[in-house]
């Protein structure tokens with residue numbers, strides 16, 4: 001009998017991609033919530049000794065770290081309900097966009113952690129450029145998802161944009177993803193959230209907002225100790 005464990009954290013966007021992939025594949029798993037800030041488990045420290053971060057998928061006792069690596073592992077191990085296209089060029093395109101957003105995560109963080117002033121103006125400009133690139137080059141008007149008619153790994157990796165942008169922008173106090181400026185991103189986010197597995201496995205918005213607000217205060221506090 002297969003044993004699948006996921007070491008994760010409820011509010012982590014990296015963790016959520018893995019939950020969605022396992023659920024879309026119909027793979028039963030045991031979720032183990034990690035206390036990342038006070039008390040990481042021995043199992044986490046042993047399973048991801050390099051980064052000591054979640055998510056970690058443990059399949060029949062063997063750990064796999066890094067969410068996008070885990071997603072590829074899931075796709076290879078449980079090929080049913082494919083989440084990558086068959087065509088090599090389409091697969092390469094899916095991976096291009098996955099790499100694109102992974103590389104831009106520090107830009108999103110800079111925007112999220114910014115406080116009003118010159119630095120924030122630059123962070124807004126940089127993050128807007130990322131959103132504009134996704135709008136103009138990543139999403140196509142005639143396609144429901146990144147790869148076409150069906151949800152795939154690229155959508156799962158971009159998924160945090162569909163549910164985390166609003167609380168994040170509210171906390172920063174700057175609205176960027178206006179419907180009129182990013183119509184494709186909005187349509188994609190609605191399509192994404194209307195997939196039943198996604199809808200049923202979104203984090204609670206109040207809990208998420210409280211967490212990211214606390215996280216921002218904590219990170220800014222430690223960056224600028226008083």
Ligand SMILES: N[C@@H](CCC(=O)N[C@@H](CS)C(=O)NCC(=O)O)C(=O)O
Nearest residue numbers: 012013014036053054055066067068
């Ligand atoms: N690149 C990693 C990022 C994972 C990550 O940043 N995890 C955070 C939670 S959102 C974590 O475990 N933080 C604990 C720490 O930094 O000690 C991935 O895609 O899995």
